[in-house]
Amino acid sequence: MKVAKFGGSSVASAEQIKKVAAIVTADSERKIIVVSAPGKRSSEDTKVTDLLITLGETYLQEGEAEAELQAVVARYEDIAKGLNLGQDIVATIEADLRERLAFDRNRPESLMDLIKASGEDNNAKLIAAYFQSIGLKATYLNPQDAGLLVSNEPGNAQVLPEAFEQLAKLRGSEEIIVFPGFFGYSEDGTLVTFPRGGSDITGSILAAGTKADLYENFTDVDSVFAANPNVVDNPVKIKKMTYREMRELSYAGFSVFHDEALIPAFRNRIPVCVKNTNNPSSSGTMIISEREYFLSPVIGIAADKGFATLYVRKYLMNREIGFGRRLLQILEDEGLSYEHIPSGIDDTSVILRQGQLTSAIEERIVDRIRKELAVDDVNIERDFAMVMIVGEGMHNTVGVSARATAALARANVNIEMINQGSSEVSLVLGIHSEDADRAVRELYHEFFSGADETIE
Ligand SMILES: Nc1ncnc2c1ncn2[C@@H]1O[C@H](COP(=O)(O)OP(=O)(O)O)[C@@H](O)[C@H]1O
Ligand SMILES: N[C@@H](CC(=O)OP(=O)(O)O)C(=O)O
Numbered sequence: 001m002k003v004a005k006f007g008g009s010s011v012a013s014a015e016q017i018k019k020v021a022a023i024v025t026a027d028s029e030r031k032i033i034v035v036s037a038p039g040k041r042s043s044e045d046t047k048v049t050d051l052l053i054t055l056g057e058t059y060l061q062e063g064e065a066e067a068e069l070q071a072v073v074a075r076y077e078d079i080a081k082g083l084n085l086g087q088d089i090v091a092t093i094e095a096d097l098r099e100r101l102a103f104d105r106n107r108p109e110s111l112m113d114l115i116k117a118s119g120e121d122n123n124a125k126l127i128a129a130y131f132q133s134i135g136l137k138a139t140y141l142n143p144q145d146a147g148l149l150v151s152n153e154p155g156n157a158q159v160l161p162e163a164f165e166q167l168a169k170l171r172g173s174e175e176i177i178v179f180p181g182f183f184g185y186s187e188d189g190t191l192v193t194f195p196r197g198g199s200d201i202t203g204s205i206l207a208a209g210t211k212a213d214l215y216e217n218f219t220d221v222d223s224v225f226a227a228n229p230n231v232v233d234n235p236v237k238i239k240k241m242t243y244r245e246m247r248e249l250s251y252a253g254f255s256v257f258h259d260e261a262l263i264p265a266f267r268n269r270i271p272v273c274v275k276n277t278n279n280p281s282s283s284g285t286m287i288i289s290e291r292e293y294f295l296s297p298v299i300g301i302a303a304d305k306g307f308a309t310l311y312v313r314k315y316l317m318n319r320e321i322g323f324g325r326r327l328l329q330i331l332e333d334e335g336l337s338y339e340h341i342p343s344g345i346d347d348t349s350v351i352l353r354q355g356q357l358t359s360a361i362e363e364r365i366v367d368r369i370r371k372e373l374a375v376d377d378v379n380i381e382r383d384f385a386m387v388m389i390v391g392e393g394m395h396n397t398v399g400v401s402a403r404a405t406a407a408l409a410r411a412n413v414n415i416e417m418i419n420q421g422s423s424e425v426s427l428v429l430g431i432h433s434e435d436a437d438r439a440v441r442e443l444y445h446e447f448f449s450g451a452d453e454t455i456e
Contacts, residue, residue, distance in 0.1 A: 001171060003032040003212045005181060005203030008039020008047055009220040010277035011123055014082020020127070021134060023218065023280050024176060030216070031173060032206050033138075034181045035127055036199040037119025038075055048075055048119045049182075049196070056115040059101055060108050069097055076126060083130045093122045109154035113183065113193045116155075120180035120199060128178040138176040143184050146170060148205065150184035150192050157184055157192040159205050159264065167209025179206060200261035204272070208264035215270050217257060218277045224249075224256055224285040226300045226451075227444045231437050235444065237454045238299060239283070240291045245299050245390050246272075248426045252302035252388035262287070297393035297400055298447040303436040307339065307384040308354035309416070312369060313347040313377040323373065324348070330368050334361050339386070340428065342417050349417065351430065354382050384416065385436035387429045389443060395424045403446055404429065411435075411442035 006020050024030050037048040051072050058065035077090045100114045124140050131138035147166025150157035163184070170177060181199025186192050194201045200217060207215035224246070225235035241249075243266040251259035257274060265272050265287075275284035310331075317323055324341075331338060331350065340351040362380055369378045394400050401420060404427060408415055417430030431439055 001031050001210065001212050002027070002029045002214045002216055003034065003203055003207040003210065004030045004216040004218060005034040005199060006036065006277060007199065007217070007219045008036040008049070010039075010218050011035050011037075011127065012039045012041045012045075014079050016277065017079065017083060017127060017130060019277050019280075020218075021131060021136070023277065024131070025136065026280070029213070030176070032170060032177045032179060032210065032212070033127075034179045034199060034203040034206060035120060035124050036181050037123050038079065048072060048123075049116060051075070052115050052119050053112070055097075056112045059115075060105065060111065065101075069094075069101075072097060076122060080126060083126075083133070085126065085129055085133065089126055089129055093126070096122060110190055110192075113154050114191050116193050117180070117183040117191055120182045124178050124180035131176065131178065136176055137174065138178055141170075141177045141179050143180065143202075144189070144191075146179070148184035148202070150186060150194075152186035152188070152190055152192055155193055155195065157186075157194050157198075159184065159201075160187075163205065164209040164264075167206055168211070170206070171210040171212075195258070195260065197255065197258045198260075200258035201264075204261040204264040204270075207270045207272075208268040211268060212270055215265050215272045217261075217272060217274045218280075219256060219274060220276065220278060221256060221274075222276045222279055222282045222284065223454075224254065224274050224300075226448055227440055228253065228255075228302065231303075231440050232444045236448055236451050238285050239454050240286045240288060241299055242289060242291055242392055242425075243272075243287055244425050245392060246287045248388060248390045249300045249302045251304075252386060252390070252426075252428075253304035254300065254302050257287075291392065296391065296447070296451070297397035298389055298391040300390050301387070301440055301443045301447065302390070303385050303387045303440050305383075305385045305433045305436055306354050307386055307430070308352050308357055308380055308382045309384055309430070310350040310352065310365070310369075310380050311347065311378065312349075312373070312375050314373065314375040315346050317347065318345045326373060327369065330365055330372070334365055336361070336365075340417070340419050340430075342419055342430075351384070351386070351417070357382075383433045384430050385433045385439075387431060387436065387439050387443065389427045389429070389447070390425055392425055394427065401427055404443060407442045407446035408439055411438050413439045413442070 055068035128140035149160040181202040223237040227235040247262040272287040419428040
């Protein structure tokens with residue numbers, strides 16, 4: 001039995017949904033179909049999830065958002081028409097959106113989650129109706145009825161262990177289950193969404209819960225490439241990679257698969273296959289526990305922007321017991337998470353995602369660090385990128401960092417931070433954001449020039 005997830009680009013229009021139906025029909029093992037909200041039909045288009053966020057925010061600010069609501073309804077109307085589904089389903093979707101907007105405005109975060117999740121929920125209902133209309137035995141299933149229990153962290157849910165036991169019951173279903181991605185329910189029955197891109201997470205949870213033989217992730221590219229195809233022209237295709245390699249690369253910017261989606265599949269040893277809805281006969285990329293890596297120590301190069309560095313200097317920091325704990329406590333008090341902490345004898349840097357740092361938070365932490373830790377210097381710098389070089393073969397290959405730093409020197413990219421060692425499979429280089437694309441291209445050239453079109 002297979003769980004197949006179809007991303008926003010795969011369900012963006014009637015034409016795309018017809019391809020999904022053909023893929024589902026072609027293999028009777030594809031029993032659980034996880035769908036996203038309609039995504040972009042072209043590069044200038046807007047994802048339904050983004051339309052829904054505008055709808056929710058406008059409604060919360062102005063108490064009314066008719067034009068924004070109609071923009072969402074129009075997307076479904078267009079799809080329903082192209083699938084010959086009639087007006088009823090469109091009317092049901094419009095009524096559903098109005099009902100969601102009537103939710104308690106004093107709980108804005110939960111209201112936003114309810115609205116955001118309608119994108120996948122209504123699309124799953126529409127796709128199930130289409131499958132039935134072409135004679136497939138298919139049924140829509142709501143995550144609450146399925147027992148997809150998650151933590152109550154709006155926009156940032158995590159699956160609860162109890163969910164897997166509930167979801168196991170879906171194995172053996174006679175009918176094809178059409179399941180909306182991106183959200184679950186907390187124990188008190190509140191709808192909570194996963195982080196953006198989280199339908200990948202739903203698919204992985206369902207594959208783990210039902211002990212599927214394979215989790216297929218259908219998207220709009222033939223495979224995972226060794227570098228972002230929007231940055232490097234025609235990067236090599238990765239045929240096989242390990243869970244660890246994929247997790248590191250997706251964390252570091254390979255948006256093709258959500259980094260949090262690897263864990264449920266990994267823990268249950270469910271192989272993951274990334275495939276193309278527009279070219280399903282292409283074999284795609286297999287993500288598995290182990291691979292042979294004698295051909296190339298490096299499998300991929302990713303970069304992600306939007307990091308800030310909190311720099312702290314104090315003479316004899318190395319001898320001050322509890323300094324690190326007190327520094328991190330200040331960050332914890334502000335609800336900040338951090339990504340890396342490279343440190344020296346008298347100084348340390350904490351690297352954080354800068355989206356969490358408002359100017360008020362920044363002012364408070366700098367002030368507290370100065371007063372409570374009596375430091376010689378503290379400052380925050382923004383607009384850093386983290387470049388990650390990943391590969392299982394790296395830890396026992398001599399010279400990978402030397403090649404990487406030489407390549408960046410050639411491209412005139414200044415390295416602000418290097419972090420190697422904590423993870424056995426990656427090397428992280430902190431650079432200025434404006435250098436990120438140039439750095440990725442140069443590193444790609446260093447490690448992949450002359451490589452075959454596909455790497456094992
Ligand atoms: N290394 C990579 N390999 C493949 N695709 C990548 C990579 N890095 C970034 N991407 C981008 O990820 C996109 C697919 O992810 P996404 O837009 O989330 O798809 P979906 O609509 O299926 O959820 C690709 O179109 C590609 O532009
Ligand atoms: N629709 C949600 C969840 C998701 O996973 O979408 P996609 O499959 O289009 O990345 C989002 O845009 O975040």
